[in-house]
Amino acid sequence: MGRLGGIARHERSRSAIETLQSISVTRASGVAGDKSGVIRPGGKGRRQISLIEAESWDAALADLPPGADTALPWHVRRANLLVQGIRLPREAGKVIAIGESLRIVITCECDPCSRMDEIQPGLKDALLPDWRGGVLGRVLTDGDIAIGDEVRIEE
Known part of the structure; x- marks a missing residue:
């Protein structure tokens, strides 16, 4: 079991990152107010939400x-959620549970x-091994989450 260590969103591509203490995450809009949350008609939602491990970032x-x-x-990575103390699965189809009801596949x-090298030369290469850049997912069930919430792997 791990903990949610951070929450971030950005409205548009290349816009400023906003860090938050809590947020609603839904199947309809992903992380509320984030540019990637709404799934386009006919889309699969593969990139609806992004997560990164604090340990991989370090x-x-x-x-x-x-x-x-x-x-x-961590949020310069432009990920939505930072998890701590848990290794995220390195395969599609696994389910991550956060808080009481949020589920992400x-x-x-x-x-x-290449944006990572704009932030810091060498960062892209440093994030390449062992899924250090994090995972992408689609919201399965809605949930209100806050920093400190429990993070579990369910499947």
Whole structure:
């Protein structure tokens, strides 16, 4: 069992990241107010919500080239949720439960993009091994979540 360590959203591509203490997450809109939450007509919702492990983020920062900024906050990764103390499954179809009712099915790995190197040279490569960039998923059941909530793997 792990804990929810952070919540973030951004309204538009390349817009500022907003960190939050709590939020509603729904099948209809994902993380409320986030650009990726609404599934387009005919879409599969593979990228509706993103999660990253605090431990993977720390490992990526430790692997940055000498002289790099290793104090970057997790949300520059542009993930929605930061989990701590739990290893996220590295395969599609597994279900992550957060809080009392939120359920997310993993759809795929969240591959780091070139934007990561814009933030910090070398960050993209540091996030590539072992799914360090996190996972993407689709919301199965709605839930209100808050930092500190329990995170579990159900399937």
